[in-house]
Amino acid sequence: MPHTFELATTGRAKCRGCGQPLPKGELRFGERLPNPFGEGETTHWFHPVCAAYKRPDAIVETLEGAQDVPDREGLERIARATLAHSRLQRIDGAERSPTGQAKCRHCKEAIEKGAWRIRIVFHEEGNFSPGGYLHLACARGYFEAVDIVDQVLHFSPALDPSERAALSADFASNAG
16 A cells, blocks of 8 residues: 555544644645564655655655645655655754753764754654654764755744854854
């Protein structure tokens, strides 16, 4: 069965990309994968934008045959940009470092307590697994892309508006 776009039938599912609920009646993207626990397939649900960032190959493939998908051009633009820089699929948001123990995956230096760090995940066997952190200043070198602040903010829903503004400002000064 191919991947699909459909309206959420209940409000119980959560997006595999951002962890937020998929409200009843809202458009969602379903990635069909082999069931690791038995025969057949399983469907992993995403917000369409989350799928464009995290599973770009699947969403581009599905958009080619899909009709009436809202903001089709925007989804395809995001997915193609993510495909051009494969490490962008690993972005899982940003947070302040609660301790000084984590090391940056790029430069291997400690990330200071209270400093912004970007969370990294890897997609393995249909699931996202934690993969470490990056300094903001190391993001450009690691992702080989200049403009990632929108994606980082998208996967940081817990940040309040002042934190989002501070992160954007720090990103502009450190990662640019």
